[in-house]
Amino acid sequence: MKDSIHKRLTDHIRKTVGRYEVPYEPGSWEEFQRLQRRRRQPPVVWFRYALAACLLLGVLGVPLWLYTKKSEETRLAVHGSKTGVSDPKTMLPSVENRQRTGAVLPEPSTPKSPEGDFLDLDDSASKSPSGDLGVIGQNRPKTANSSIKNRFDPPKPSFDDFRRNDISTHPHAESIIQTASFALISPRAIRFSLRPARALSLPLSIWQTGPAVAKTEPAKTGSKPVWGVSLAPQSVYAAGSSPTMTVGGGVFSEIPIIKRFSLSTGLAMAQQKFGTKESGQIVMTTNIPHLVSTGIRLTSIDLPLNIRFRPKKMSGMGFYAEAGLSSIAFLNEQYAYTYEQTKAETIFVMGSNGQEQPVTQYRTLQQTTNQSEPAFQKIYWGRIINLSIGVERRLGTQFRLSAEPYVKYPIGPFTRESLMLGSGGVSLRLGFQAGR
Amino acid sequence: MAPDCTPFERQLIEGCRQGSPQYQEMFYKHFYGFTMAIALRYHPARQEAGSVVNDSFMKVFARIDRYAFEETFKGWLRRIVVNTALDHYRKHVKHTQTVEYDQADSQSVEVENAVISQLTAEDILTLLQHLPDQYRMVFNLYEIEGYSHEEIAGQLNLSVSSSRVYLVRAKEKLARLVKSYFPNHNERFYS
Structure with a gap:
């Protein structure tokens, strides 16, 4: 009995489900296409990433290389020989050190004759370790005196001095002359009692044409970050769609890294609305x-x-x-799919003979299905390459306004529909830099 | 030509062999109902079944060159879908519960013949949905696809005796489900 029921049930199931077919669900083919794209994607994406990396390297590398080269040239100009004859041992560590030490130099202990100073300078410097500010400071006035002397009454160094100060063997021979620019004044006109406790440390330019000193010109960004807001009218485009206009906005920050380079980041939001049309459809039977x-x-x-x-x-x-690169996520993804279906309908029309005749009529029906993705379903890291140029103007001391035409080029597909979504526009930014 | 192929289906197959996206789309839409019905028997969840269908079509488009028109095309397609469904099952088998033999009730159930004959395909899919995964797999493979217990044991990584037991339990459970869902066919069909 039990087996009989099971057999009947099984036979019926086999017969019924064997010829059963589910009606086609709109959107299934599109879902399949998405899956197909995802599976084909990896090599293409990596190729694009590699291309983007090369481009980025080129864009960033070339200015960096040019800048480095220029800096080296400037440094050479600083060390370019004017007249100087000196010992490399007397060369002070850096321009900055000299400036710093010049402001707090102690009083020279005992005045000496210019010649003696000149000669002593070598001796004392050779004994002192380079970079020791105190020692440098003590030697500094002697150097100044000797330099002044050098300018108006050139010393006649002995053969030994020349032997020691052989210019050809000392590429940094100018450095002692350079120190004269920041040398201390030994004010002879001031009475001893009126001398200040600390030596005056005014820079003294003794050259008609000043030496090319590498000034540390601060970058426009300064040393502090800039924060601000931006508004960006933009045109959005995707493959298979016509560009549409929209407005985005957000916050940004600019963090200085090195002299002329800074890191620019932020968070921008934009609402984009466009449509894609399917092409190349063939008439379905x-x-x-x-x-x-x-x-x-x-x-x-x-x-x-x-x-x-x-x-x-x-x-x-x-x-x-x-x-640079942009990562992107979506707060809202809404899709309205419109499907078209041609339906054949048989209608009866009155024929010429006065009798009803069946006629097949085709009717096109449209059906729209709305679908949406949850917020932040996926974050697409580094999926867009950003390129922009801009002009910045200061507004007062703390504010700055900039206009920045930009292009955002997708290097890989994103969104549920795997769109290659790009945009271009002008970003208007108002920045604020605290404590400048 | 394959005995079950209509000229239109043959045209679709030839178009897919040439890699034409338009023919692929037509092929997909034409055979979607057939493949989905098979997938739903193995994986009643619509999303999972959809995933089986899409994976199956991936395989079909990649291997359609190998189809030689010697066997029925639907039979070839069915084999691909069943194998894909089994792949999905094996992938998720870690998360499925192992059915204990003692959970099943071996009491005999009487079902009216009229009730059985009135069951539609949708009803059967609903009933299959209530079977434990292993019961459903064994039932489908043995009763509908015609696999032997040895083949099923190999496919599902079971012992042959387990396969036999699962089949008996599946049938018993189905009968009970029919009884509980449709206690009186008159109520259902004539009310």
Whole structure:
């Protein structure tokens, strides 16, 4: 009995489900296409990443290389020989050190004759370790005296001095002359009693044409970060759609890294709305719905990470260039899929003979399905390459206004529909720099 | 030509062999219902079944060159879908509960013949949905696909005796489910 029931049930199941077919669900083919794209994606994405990395390296590397080269040239100019004859041992550590030490130099202990000073300088310097500020400070007045003497009454060094100060063997021979620029004044006109406890440390330029000193010109950004807000009218485009206009905005910050380079980051939000149309559809013989268009509405959160470079030549104009990558996530992803279906209907019309005749009529039906993705479903890291140039103007001491035309080029697909979504526009920024 | 292929289906197959996306789309839409019905028997959750269907079509498009029109095309397609469904099952088998033999009730259930004959495909899918995964797999493979217990044991990593027991339990459970879901067919069909 039990087996009989099981057999009947099993036979019925086999017969029924064997010929059963589920009606086609609109959107299944599109889902399959998405899956296909995802599986084909990896090599393409890595190729694009590699291309983007090379581009970024080029964009950032070339200005860096040019800048480094220029800095080296400037340094050579500083050390360029004027007249100086000195011993490298007397060379002070750096311009900055000299400036610093010059302000707190102690009083020279015993006045000596210029010749003696000149000769003693070598001896004392040779005995003192380089970089010891105290020792340098003690030697400094002697150097100054000797330099002044050198300018108006050139000393006649002995053969031994020349032997020791052989210019050809000392590439940094100018350095002692350089120190004269910051040498201390030994005020002879001031009575001893009126001398200040500390020596005056005014820089004294004794050259008609001042030596090319490498000034540490601060970058436009300064040493403190800039914070601000931005507003960006932009045009959004995706493959298969026409560009649409929208406005984005957000906050940004610029963090100085080195002299002319800074890290620019922030958080920008934009609502993008556009549609894609399916092309190349062939007429289906069956009445299966097919996708004709997709309406897309996205609220994107963009997290850029850019390197900003300010060329020295154009620093006066406030010009800068920026390149980097953006990561993107979506606060809202809404899709409206429109499917079209041709249905054949048989209707009866009155024929010429006065009798009803069946006629097949085709009717096109449209069906729209709305779908949305949850917020922050996925974060697409480094999926967009950013390129921009900008001009900045100061507003007072703390505010700065900049206009920055930019292009965001996708290097890989993102969104549920695997869109290659790019944008271009002008970012208007108002920045604030505290305590400048 | 394959005995079950219509000229239109043959045209679709030829188009897919050439890699034409339009023909692939038509092929997908044409055979979607057939493949989905098979997938739903193994994985009643719609999303999982959809995933089986899509994976199956991936395989079909990649291997359609190997189809030689010697066997029925639907049979070839069915084999791919069943194997894909088994792959999915094996992938998720760690999360499935092992059914204890003593959980099943061996009491005999009487079901009216009229009730059985009135069961639709949707009803059967609903009933299959209530079977434990292993019961459902064994039932489908043995009763519908025609696999032997040895083959099922190999496919599902079971012993042959387990396969036999699962089949008996599956049938008993189905009968009970029919009884509990449709106690009186008159109520269902004539009310």
